[in-house]
Amino acid sequence: MNPVPQKNSGRYDFAFIEDKWQRHWLTQNTFKASEDSARRKYYLLEMFPYPSGKIHMGHVRNYSIGDVIARFKRMQGYNVLHPMGWDAFGLPAENAALKHDTHPAKWTYENIDYMKNQLQRMGFSYDWDRELATCDPEYYRWEQLFFIKMYEKGLVYRKMTTVNWCESCQTVLANEQVIDGQCWRCDNQVLPQDMHGWFFRITDYAEELLAECDNLTGWPEKVLTMQRNWIGKSIGAEIDFPVENTDQVLKIFTTRPDTIFGATFMSLAPEHPLVDLSRHTSQAEQVAQFVSRTKIARKQQKPDEEIEKEGVFIGHYCINPFSGDRIPIYTANFVLMEYGTGAVMAVPAHDQRDFEFARKYNLPVKVVVQPRDKQLDSETLLEAFEDTGVLAASAQFDGLSSAEAKIAITAFAAEQGFGKGMTTYRLRDWGISRQRYWGTPIPMIHCSTCGVQPVPEDDLPVILPADAKPDSSGSSPLHSLESFYKTLCPACGEEARRETDTMDTFVESSWYFARYACPDFTDGPLDRDRVNYWLPVDQYIGGVEHAILHLLYARFFTKVLRDLDYLSTDEPFKNLLTQGMVIKDGAKMSKSKGNVVDPNKLIEEFGADTVRLFSLFAAPPEKDLDWSNKGVEGASRFLNRVHRFVESNREMLTSAPDQQASNLNEKSRALHRKTHQTIRKVTRDLENDFHFNTAIAAVMELVNLLLSLISENAENDIAPAAIKEAVDATLLLLAPMTPHFCSELWEITGHEELLENQSWPTFNPESAKDEEIIVVLQVNGKVRSRLLVSPDIGNDELKELSLLDDKVQKFVGNKPIKKVIVVPKKLVNVVA
RNA sequence: GCGAGAGUGGCGGAACUGGUAGACGCACUGGAUUUAGGAUCCAGCGCACUAGCGUGCAUGGGGGUUCAACUCCCCCCUCUCGCACCA
Structure with a gap:
């Protein structure tokens, strides 16, 4: 019987390395962001997750993309804010609580703990000090304050509307919960019913929301079109x-x-x-x-x-x-x-x-x-x-x-x-009433003599009572919890009934990006100075499924908060990147299709860096990503190859001089040149359109060249400084994508300063310049030959050389030459 | 029906303002090393014809502009997404 193969044999010890650096980042608070008016800020935000239980591949992709940008911008010298939190209210918690006989709060907070751990295992560079959960009274209390301020300003009103009502569940259903006219839970016929509900007057802002679309030049046209159509x-x-x-x-x-x-x-x-x-x-x-x-x-x-x-x-x-x-x-x-x-x-x-x-x-x-x-x-x-x-x-x-x-x-x-x-x-006012328990209580009081009264600001927050929880009736327990609804009218002091509806969870996600600027602020919802320093979000990243509602509501809220004098930006998100879905075998990952990939297993088998690398390499961010287990192995192979090289050349790399000798031999020059070309290419790819796939391909090319030069180099005549330069560049360029891996190798190769404190590398245009270029020779538009020439070659000389070329002469034959087109340093086309 | 986007090897994907189509990776094939390998290394790899040198043909299909088209223009087909009686 064969011995059990040693785990990770032939691979670098990613488990050790990743744990080591994650611990380091956490204890050193490496990614803590502080306001500093002297520095250029960069606010990078990914859409925060609903704590559904565990991280899925969509999150992995979304947050990997974001982390690369955050780390890249940090290396470029920006003061980066990169926070993370939890969109923690919502119906799934109530259903799960029922199913598992627990409380939505307990279920939610347990999920948050678990998922936070998962995110940390991916090595994402968040400032965890700014973490927030929207179900925390310290968060939603301010939302209740906004509600009251909006009410005072006439932006909130109550009206009768027709809703989807399930008689047996005693509840209102959202449109997506009505399936073929029946309740998703009990299959009873859903009936229209007229009910009172609270509304935000988003239509007051319709014109501005529409007009401002023209200024959102950093948004995908597709999303703007959808927003414009929605406003209609x-x-x-x-x-x-x-x-x-x-x-x-x-x-x-x-x-x-x-x-x-x-x-x-x-x-x-x-x-x-x-x-x-x-x-x-x-x-x-x-x-x-x-x-x-x-x-x-x-x-x-x-x-x-x-x-x-x-x-x-x-x-x-x-x-x-x-x-x-x-x-x-x-x-x-x-x-x-x-x-x-x-x-x-x-x-x-x-x-x-x-x-x-x-x-x-x-x-x-x-x-x-x-x-x-x-x-x-x-x-x-x-x-x-x-x-x-x-x-x-x-x-x-x-x-x-x-x-x-x-x-x-x-x-x-x-x-x-x-x-x-x-x-x-076409845009309608935003109905925010939900007959649910697990949400932000609407801070209003119904008095039979004074009518509807807002809860006085001093009485906020209206805390969601923990001693209630949803039962199988489907009706919100708040409706029947006397200790909650029984209250006194703030106007006349007589007995009154508290509003028992809660707010749509889209309300929480409409302003969380602002709260991240000052999550610890207790004197009010937003600390003006800090909010004005960080906002707007420079780059927002998330799925296209939120192209309309969330983004429109967040834009609306930003304008409302501006008009309430809480902040001074008109638009929350300067640039928007909508990443594609993660699919497998041609279909979206789903339990029913059985094609779900579990990030935990991947991390265990390959390490977080490999998972990050592959999800960045397989497709550009805005396109769908076709998950491939074989592809992940390829990414892993690449990292192992780099690791092996560094390990076996550790001494040389540690002792090599940083300065390039002036008279390098040809191969060393080639490596030096490729290094600078790679820096140029990767920098452009990251800066222009976040095309990490081509950036990674470029680094792979550099590594391929390095390894092939070394393997055929028995005489060992490649300058150590050139090798060191190539390896350093590789580690710096990959640092945003595979941070643990690069940090470790950076340390191993004898650098005293940590990788996380390094600046993004710069290239020298002289060094990146090709010594020889290939010029294509065409006859009548077909490629017939190639010339290897100096990059300084002039058009006349190029033309002359082309006409002397054997292949060109052969294909021209004795036809008269009609004209010769010369594209400088690129191509010559002889028309005969 | 309307609007937006996309169609490139066996697969994921490259290709700057029109100028070598297929970078990089996966899969596959042959070889080396190995007790063995699902480890590693070397070589090959769009299709067709050819013993080979080569030569044709190729970016959904058809036309056009151009010395030159994946790229620009016109028509058509397919797919994805969004909206869908919005007066």
Whole structure:
């Protein structure tokens, strides 16, 4: 029987080395950040994790990318802030607590302990003194203060909305918890229910949030596009249509006021209040049926399903204030109450949806905008003409272009008092009420005499009671915990009820980046000087799944805090990097697919440096990373190769002079040159676009050259100084990526100063300059030969040499040479 | 349907403002060393034809601009992501 192979045989002892340096960094507080106005700051932030239990490969990748940048910037002399914390409130803790019969707080804090240890084992350079957890009252107390300040400023309000309600669980469900119209937990039918909830007036900031997108030049265009679409600004007009035989007015919003003469009916959302007008008409029964049928159908609708356009006449007409036309009012299933005014003027000739609806119900079609190249006929129209054109059948506006008509018609409506220019947004106010336990309590009190009252600032924080915990009913225990909800009204002193809803956890992550600047500050939420020194975040890194909500909310909060005078930046994140997913075997890692890779096992088998190296090497950060176990072995091999070389040349490296001799031999010069070229390449890759994969490839090339020169160098005639220079550069260039490994080898090779105190290496352009360059010779665009020449060669000489070249002559033959193109120092193309 | 991005060897991926396509790594093949190797070292490795020197052909497909196109322009196909009746 074979002996059990020795663990790590043939490999460097990464376990020892990594433990040694991690201990060192922790005890020396190496990465502690202090404010220093004399130094250039760099705030690097990765999206903090939800403490779900353990770190996954997505975290490993995200935080490896961030750590390289943090360490790189430190070496470049920046004062770097690189904090880490925990997005610690949220529903999973409640579910886990139920499942394991524990308390969400206990579960959360245990996870934090475990995951913190995992992050430390990866060697990430965080300033742990700034660690924060959002479920800590010392954190959320300030969020409650913000809430009250926002309330005082009119940025918080309470209103009734329709929510997804599960009767058996007695709770509100988020949209993503409703699966095919059923509760994710008990499979009961989810019903719409009207409930009170608290809202942040994010729409007040819609315009600024949109406009400022143009200044976010350090963000991916993709994310900005998503944000712009989400805000969804449209410019148009609001027009009043009086309803016949009533004193009611139907307000509509349109982006096409130029088509107003073509309106032949009206479409209301089923929820629109004026739908009730049908009640006293013969249509009453039909309308009521339609409305309830539509509401149910909507809830059961699959996300990508297109429903058939339907509607019913509500028994009333309104008058087009422009034309005096009498138009029937319908309610239709494709009109959304949430957008605009919930009512649409239907112009079948110029809107495809209205066109389909009109054809189905035999409603008139009236062309009022003619294209410039042909004449449309209302009778024979096959589809709506949605482009702009020239107005027709529009009274005094005939002959105007659509653009002119929009302005003229809007102005006319304003003049006559039945309309005005209006801008609407798709963005809705942010509903933050959650009927959950594990979240920040909303600091409000309901008094039957005084109404809603904010908790006085001196009474903050409203602590989430630890003696409650979720039970299987699904209902928040806060609703029934008397010691929590029973309180006194701050206005009249009478008995009152505390708000028992908690805040959406997106609120915590909307300002944590600011708190990192001063996590120990007790006099208020934010210490102005420190916050203003560090903010904005210079580089933010995280998954693209947060491209809309988290980033939009964080931007909103930053502007609110600015207006509340807590900080003075307009935007929180100057540069944004959205890293790709980690996939394996062509699919996202997931338990159900069975392709999950456990970081712990990888660290044990290969060490943290190898895991970091591979996750940086396999793909550029913004692209998806295809995980490959074989690839990890390759990364490990590379580090071992470097380690072996350094170990076996330790004495030479320790004693080699730092100064380069002036008369190096050819091979030494080649190594010296490659060293400087590599520094140049790696510096550029890291500075420009964080393309670590090509940076690492460049270092590998340097190492390959070094090893091949040594192995064929029996005479040992390569200058030790050149070798030392190459090894030092290798260690410095890899330091941000494989910090334990490089620190150890740096020490072994006799440096007295620690690697972590070294500056980023610089290259000498003279040293990096090639002695000889290859110039490609083409005949008629095809490569036929190559010339090895001095880099100082002139174009004339190059041309001359090319024409003398055997291969060139062979392929030119006796054809006349038409022209010769010379790209300096690169290429010659002979056209014959 | 709309919007954005991408398509390069067996695989992950390189290629600066149009100028040697395939860096680096993985896999694979042959060899060396070894009791053995899943360790290490050396060599090869886009495809086709060729004994070889070579010569064609190649960056999703088709056209175009150019001395020269992965790169620029037009059309088409496929995939990924986001939005999806937004009036």
